[in-house]
Amino acid sequence: MDELLYQLLWSQLQSLGLFRKKQVVLADLREQAKIGPFYDRWLHESTMLLERQKYLHCQDASISDKSVTYTVVDPTLVESVAVWQLWDQHKERWMQNTDLKAQVVLVETMLRTLPAILTGKRRATEIMFPSGSMELIEGIYQHNSVSDYCNEVLATLVVAYLQELLTHEEKARLRLLEIGASTGGTTSKILQILQPYQASIEEYCYSDISISSLR
Secondary structure (H helix, E strand, C coil): CHHHHHHHHHHHHHHCCCCCCCEEEHHHHHHHCCCCHHHHHHHHHHHHHHHHCCCEEECCCCCCCCCCEEEECCCCCCCHHHHHHHHHHHHHHHHCCCCCHHHHHHHHHHHHHHHHHHCCCCCHHHHHCHHHCCHHHHHHHCCCHHHHHHHHHHHHHHHHHHHHHHHHCCCCCEEEEEECCCCCHHHHHHHHHHHHHHHHEEEEEEECCCHHHHC
């Protein structure tokens, strides 16, 4: 899946005119493709990943260096249609894996819209949270083995702390602040495991900077 994702990323960037010559100056290409400066850091990180995958090479990929030159290993235009067909061939099998399903849906949705996002025609948050919905990303943070395990560990630690506190202060009232609660995957697990201790919880504050996560 990772290999195909790199191919799709590469073809989408090429569709904007990037990396279609042997020697390129990224800052010039960004301006030509009308990619907003807001995405400078994203573009920098993406080129670093593509360099590790041997798509291109550069001497110094400093984000502050506007004249950094990249050598493109193969500037031949990659037709995205063919790569998407390969993706679709594998997609059905990946979608049957509960640990991959949410990732597959999210990355496909974002990659298909990537050119419009980078050129400012669509907002990334508009794609990730259509009409404020969490549906696209909630599966990343729960209902898969990695996230569920991490949420379970954190919830267990919270209970262990509360139990230790109550052994020394029987009438203690705990106030909890969750920073970056996002889709509430961790929250739901903690609230579930804290139910027997409701009398000892004065407040549970769910917080996030995203307005859409609070709807």
